[in-house]
Amino acid sequence: MKISARNVIKGKVKKVVTGAVNAEVTVEIPGGTEIISIITNSSVESLGLKAGSEVYTVIKASNVMIAVD
Amino acid sequence: MKISARNVIKGKVKKVVTGAVNAEVTVEIPGGTEIISIITNSSVESLGLKAGSEVYTVIKASNVMIAVD
Amino acid sequence: MKISARNVIKGKVKKVVTGAVNAEVTVEIPGGTEIISIITNSSVESLGLKAGSEVYTVIKASNVMIAVD
Amino acid sequence: MKISARNVIKGKVKKVVTGAVNAEVTVEIPGGTEIISIITNSSVESLGLKAGSEVYTVIKASNVMIAVD
Amino acid sequence: MKISARNVIKGKVKKVVTGAVNAEVTVEIPGGTEIISIITNSSVESLGLKAGSEVYTVIKASNVMIAVD
Amino acid sequence: MKISARNVIKGKVKKVVTGAVNAEVTVEIPGGTEIISIITNSSVESLGLKAGSEVYTVIKASNVMIAVD
Numbered sequence: 001m002k003i004s005a006r007n008v009i010k011g012k013v014k015k016v017v018t019g020a021v022n023a024e025v026t027v028e029i030p031g032g033t034e035i036i037s038i039i040t041n042s043s044v045e046s047l048g049l050k051a052g053s054e055v056y057t058v059i060k061a062s063n064v065m066i067a068v069d
Numbered sequence: 070m071k072i073s074a075r076n077v078i079k080g081k082v083k084k085v086v087t088g089a090v091n092a093e094v095t096v097e098i099p100g101g102t103e104i105i106s107i108i109t110n111s112s113v114e115s116l117g118l119k120a121g122s123e124v125y126t127v128i129k130a131s132n133v134m135i136a137v138d
Numbered sequence: 139m140k141i142s143a144r145n146v147i148k149g150k151v152k153k154v155v156t157g158a159v160n161a162e163v164t165v166e167i168p169g170g171t172e173i174i175s176i177i178t179n180s181s182v183e184s185l186g187l188k189a190g191s192e193v194y195t196v197i198k199a200s201n202v203m204i205a206v207d
Numbered sequence: 208m209k210i211s212a213r214n215v216i217k218g219k220v221k222k223v224v225t226g227a228v229n230a231e232v233t234v235e236i237p238g239g240t241e242i243i244s245i246i247t248n249s250s251v252e253s254l255g256l257k258a259g260s261e262v263y264t265v266i267k268a269s270n271v272m273i274a275v276d
Numbered sequence: 277m278k279i280s281a282r283n284v285i286k287g288k289v290k291k292v293v294t295g296a297v298n299a300e301v302t303v304e305i306p307g308g309t310e311i312i313s314i315i316t317n318s319s320v321e322s323l324g325l326k327a328g329s330e331v332y333t334v335i336k337a338s339n340v341m342i343a344v345d
Numbered sequence: 346m347k348i349s350a351r352n353v354i355k356g357k358v359k360k361v362v363t364g365a366v367n368a369e370v371t372v373e374i375p376g377g378t379e380i381i382s383i384i385t386n387s388s389v390e391s392l393g394l395k396a397g398s399e400v401y402t403v404i405k406a407s408n409v410m411i412a413v414d
C-alpha cells in the first residue's frame with residue numbers, strides 16, 4: 001500500500017505503553033530521533049506492535065508545524 | 070516556549086515552495102530524514118523561513134500513525 | 139502495508155481538482171457515499187490518481203467527530 | 208448547524224466503548240461500511256450516544272488520506 | 277446539529293481570503309481574540325461566509341496544544 | 346519559540362483531569378471563553394500544568410472548522 005501522507009519514515013518500536021482506549025508507541029528512526037505516536041489499543045494489537053517491531057511512522061504534511069527559536 | 074506536542078525535532082529547512090494560501094516546507098533532520106510540512110504562507114513569512122533556516126518540526130503524537138509491511 | 143488508522147475504506151476516485159499546492163479528491167465508496175480528501179498535488183502525482191482509480195480512504199479515528207440533529 | 212467539514216455522513220451508532228477520558232464509537236453508514244471515531248466521554252454523554260443513535264460522522268477533508276495498493 | 281467537538285465558539289467573520297483550493301477565514305470571538313481557520317473554498321461558498329457573518333469556530337479538543345513560556 | 350500554528354491564544358488553566366494516557370485541560374482565555382485540550386499525561390507533567398498555570402493554547406488553522414446556524 002502506498003499512501004498520500006507525505007511523511008513515511010522507517011523505524012523500530014522502542015516502547016509501547018497501553019492505556020484504557022489509547023496506547024503510546026515510541027519509535028526510533030535512523031539518526032536516533034524518537035517519534036511518539038498515540039494510536040488505539042486495537043491498532044497496537046492488530047499490527048502486533050511490540051518493542052523491536054519494524055514499522056513506519058506515517059504523518060500527513062498538514063499535521064507538521066514549524067517552530068523557530 | 071515549551072509545547073505539549075510530544076514531537077519537537079530539530080532540523081534545517083531544505084526547500085520552501087509557496088502556493089496561493091499554503092506553502093510546502095521540506096526540513097532535513099539529523100540522520101538525513103526529510104520531513105515535509107504544509108503551513109500557511111503567512112507563517113512562512115512571519116517565521117522568516119528559507120533554505121538553511123534552523124527550525125523545529127512540531128508534531129502532536131495523536132497525528133502520528135504507525136504502519137507495518 | 140497495514141496502518142494504525144482505524145478507518146481504511148475502499149472506493150473509486152470520481153474527481154480530482156488540483157490547486158497550487160493542494161488537490162481535492164472525491165472518492166465514491168460502496169453504498170454511494172462520497173468522501174472528499176485534500177492532499178498535496180505531489181501525492182496525486184506519486185499515487186497516479188485520476189477518475190476511476192481504485193483507492194482506499196484512510197482516516198484516523200481521532201479525526202472523526204460525531205454530530206446529532 | 209451547517210459545518211465547513213466537507214464530509215458529513217449519516218449513520219447509526221453500533222457500539223460505544225468508554226475509556227478513562229476517551230471513548231470509541233462505531234458508526235454504520237449506508238452500504239454497511241463502519242466508521243470508527245474516538246471522542247471524549249463527555250461528548251458521548253452530552254450527545255446521549257448509545258447503540259442505535261442516529262448520528263452524523265463529521266470529517267474534515269484535510270484529515271482524509273488516500274492510499275493505493 | 278450538536279457536535280462532539282468540545283470547542284464550539286461563537287464569533288463573527290472579519291476577513292475571508294480565498295486561494296486556489298483553500299481559503300483563510302479570520303473570526304473574531306468575544307474578548308477580541310481572532311481565530312484563523314483554513315477551509316476549502318467550496319465550504320466558504322456553501323456556508324455563504326463573508327465579513328460580518330455570524331459563525332461558530334469548531335475545534336476538536338485533541339487538536340488543541342498547550343504551550344508555556 | 347515561535348510556531349507556524351496561526352492560533353496562539355494566551356489563557357489560564359482552570360482544570361486538569363488526567364486519564365490513563367491522556368488528560369483533559371480546560372483553559373480560560375480573555376473574554377471568559379473556555380478552550381478544552383486533550384494532551385498526554387506526560388505533557389501535563391513536563392509542562393507542570395495545574396489550575397492557575399499561565400499557558401497558551403496552540404491551534405493549527407487547518408484544524409479550525411467553521412459552522413453556521
